[in-house]
Amino acid sequence: MDIYLVGGAVRDALLARQAQRPAGSHFDRDWVVVGATPEAMTAQGFLPVGKDFPVFLHPQTREEYALARTERKTAPGYHGFHFHTDPGVTLEEDLARRDLTINAMAVAQADADDPAGAPLIDPHGGQADLRAGVLRHVTGAFAEDPVRILRLARFAARFPTFTVAPETLALMQDMVAAGEVDHLVPERVWQELARGLMEPRPSRMFEVLRDCGALARLLPEVQRLWGVPQRADYHPEVDTGVHLMMVLDMAARLGASLPVRFACLCHDLGKGTTPADVLPRHIGHEVRSARLLQAVCERWRVPRECRELADVVAREHGNIHRSTDLNAAALLRLLERCDALRRPERFADVLLACECDARGRLGFDDSAYPQRDRLQAVLAAALSVETAPIARAVQQQSPAPRNPGETIAAAIATARTRAIDTMRSAAA
Ligand SMILES: Nc1ccn([C@@H]2O[C@H](COP(=O)(O)OP(=O)(O)OP(=O)(O)O)[C@@H](O)[C@H]2O)c(=O)n1
Numbered sequence: 264m265d266i267y268l269v270g271g272a273v274r275d276a277l278l279a280r281q282a283q284r285p286a287g288s289h290f291d292r293d294w295v296v297v298g299a300t301p302e303a304m305t306a307q308g309f310l311p312v313g314k315d316f317p318v319f320l321h322p323q324t325r326e327e328y329a330l331a332r333t334e335r336k337t338a339p340g341y342h343g344f345h346f347h348t349d350p351g352v353t354l355e356e357d358l359a360r361r362d363l364t365i366n367a368m369a370v371a372q373a374d375a376d377d378p379a380g381a382p383l384i385d386p387h388g389g390q391a392d393l394r395a396g397v398l399r400h401v402t403g404a405f406a407e408d409p410v411r412i413l414r415l416a417r418f419a420a421r422f423p424t425f426t427v428a429p430e431t432l433a434l435m436q437d438m439v440a441a442g443e444v445d446h447l448v449p450e451r452v453w454q455e456l457a458r459g460l461m462e463p464r465p466s467r468m469f470e471v472l473r474d475c476g477a478l479a480r481l482l483p484e485v486q487r488l489w490g491v492p493q494r495a496d497y498h499p500e501v502d503t504g505v506h507l508m509m510v511l512d513m514a515a516r517l518g519a520s521l522p523v524r525f526a527c528l529c530h531d532l533g534k535g536t537t538p539a540d541v542l543p544r545h546i547g548h549e550v551r552s553a554r555l556l557q558a559v560c561e562r563w564r565v566p567r568e569c570r571e572l573a574d575v576v577a578r579e580h581g582n583i584h585r586s587t588d589l590n591a592a593a594l595l596r597l598l599e600r601c602d603a604l605r606r607p608e609r610f611a612d613v614l615l616a617c618e619c620d621a622r623g624r625l626g627f628d629d630s631a632y633p634q635r636d637r638l639q640a641v642l643a644a645a646l647s648v649e650t651a652p653i654a655r656a657v658q659q660q661s662p663a664p665r666n667p668g669e670t671i672a673a674a675i676a677t678a679r680t681r682a683i684d685t686m687r688s689a690a691a
């Protein structure tokens with residue numbers, strides 16, 4: 264059997280030589296095995312992964328070794344696959360069924376430690392496309408797997424200077440028109456969206472999805488935001504879709520976590536359903552955003568952490584932006600609505616998402632967002648109140664209050680309000 268290194272490890276080694284990526288940035292290595300049978304693999308100690316894919320794990324390194332294969336589609340969507348693998352499938356045949364030319368290059372296993380300096384097996388011009396910065400499909404086999412539309416969009420977010428080859432965009436448009444993205448399983452869609460959100464330029468993923476028509480199918484709530492105006496005095500970029508892209512790229516620039524980036528994606532969804540006669544104002548869009556994001560989360564089975572943060576950010580981002588004018592009692596109510604006292608780390612994420620929103624506007628990218636530090640200080644003041652002595656004092660009251668629970672809660676709120684006030688006069 265012959266073993267080759269393929270996919271991302273080869274691509275990234277060549278990119279590192281072009282100094283687009285730091286050397287050694289790729290840890291996940293994919294291998295392809297030619298001239299072997301599943302039986303020969305297990306006989307050598309490789310462990311089969313799943314029953315659908317002819318893929319094995321190396322007994323020591325745990326890296327993936329896939330038997331060279333060709334794929335044929337049997338039904339729409341991600342489940343509709345039929346693999347053909349036998350020892351006669353060549354490396355070239357295996358490379359031809361891969362998604363992008365930059366991912367369809369291989370080097371022999373003996374050269375795997377220095378792929379960039381080794382003879383390259385590159386039948387589809389992957390190296391030239393890598394140099395030119397082009398995302399291009401290898402063959403018509405691209406259309407056999409609609410997840411590849413999402414993968415390509417994610418690679419655009421990872422390599423933001425890369426463009427999509429016109430023929431590849433046309434192919435993706437045809438796939439979308441044929442209903443190919445309507446049958447994707449939620450887990451795969453979310454996995455790719457989540458990865459794309461975590462890349463250096465998430466906006467590129469959404470641009471590509473929008474250009475090929477997939478965004479309208481997968482996330483119509485997001486698609487709708489282009490063409491929706493906002494008030495130019497708050498939003499010099501005016502267009503809501505443009506704003507959203509700036510917010511996402513700001514989240515990447517500030518190194519935000521996935522939940523924060525997802526909250527950024529969903530915070531203004533409600534602007535897409537603002538009645539035309541009130542535009543460019545968006546009164547009450549926060550509640551509509553919160554409702555729409557639930558639909559998105561159901562559809563793609565978005566994990567709870569992302570969903571909960573997005574809900575708070577959707578509801579409260581306007582109040583947080585305007586928090587400068589709030590008095591101590593109103594600030595405490597804001598903290599309580601955000602559940603900040605019980606979940607201070609999550610509140611930090613809420614504030615970061617709000618900063619991304621504020622700085623994701625034309626001309627504001629280097630502006631300060633003082634609300635963030637200020638509300639952190641407000642929270643610290645509220646948390647500094649010791650609640651146990653307050654509860655004890657109420658319990659020792661005589662005559663006992665009619666509703667001790669409520670009395671304790673009110674006394675704690677009063678003490679916290681006072682602490683916030685004291686902090687504010689000290690800071691002023
Ligand atoms: N739907 C898919 C998934 C994967 N591949 C092929 O399998 C390789 C390995 O897949 P994966 O590890 O998911 O992607 P990488 O390109 O290695 O990128 P990275 O691991 O850096 O995300 C890809 O390069 C590509 O050749 C494909 O053609 N179609």
Ligand SMILES: [Mg+2]
Nearest residue numbers: 270271291293
């Ligand atoms: Mg890989």
